Amino acid sequence: MTPVEAVLLVFVLATAVATAVLRDVLAVIIAFAAYSLGIAVVWLLLRAPDVGLTEAAVGAGVTTLLFLLTIAKTVRPPSDELFVDVNLPALGVSGLLVAALATTLTALPEIGSSSTPVATSRVTNYYLDNAYAETGVENAVTAVLAGYRGFDTLGEAVVVFAALIGLLVVLDREVLA
Template sequence: MLAGLYSLLSACWMVALDAVDVAFTEAAVGAGVSTVLMLMTLAVTARREKAPKFSFSAFLVVVVTGGFLIYGTFDMPAWGDPDAPVHQHVAPRYLNESYEEVGVPNVVTSVLASYRGYDTLGETVVIFTAGLGVMLLLRKRKKEDEL
């Protein structure tokens, strides 16, 4: 429930940051479908968590991984820096020439579907694979019912 509310809030601040496409996705997937799936998972599994046991090795792995991630952020450019590499490489071409080259007013769509068509094909295959996996793992077979 809280995760769903958080997703809806995130969608709101993404609209405030002018990332309407991301906000749209967050509202539909995060607040909508994920909440339903989460509640269904809770309904299928047990409601109460088993009493957790403290595991030192797991704690160590989490701390080390977290430390590396924080260390990685030190190399990132400053927040909102216009000279950051991500704003200098291909972004200017996408923004300035996508209308002549692709003719689609929504730059997000032109980047996703045209400039980065391979990536989007890969993403679609990932989604397809996720569907296949869930189907193979969770779906009950008819033979199972008969037995």
């Protein structure tokens, strides 16, 4: 583990815990935005810049603004305490879940290993070998998303559209603005 990765890991863990235990909602939103930014850098280190861009734009950017807008329209109970009272049974359940998931860590392959099922899969190598020749698109991720898997992506785009309609239904409004 390089020093950059170690610092990033500590940062992500610290902001995640801060998101959970801070009492003030504004502070929680800021901690959550910092957490999203840290995760975005983690995606970059894992060589997934497309996902990193999404995490930075949606997680750290838009979601934070929507949360801020929401708390600006609601009333926050005043309190002098810095942290929430930790619910011990809930903490225990969370700890057990983390421990159970942690047992699978040893089964994971090395980061960047060339012998993982994904890297050796026939489908992956077909995409990597033929994406440019068949679609004329240099970014293999885009070739898969919009080319080979275009129908799935149409479904995703319609889901985004449906989310907007759903919010209008929830807010009992007929126009967006």
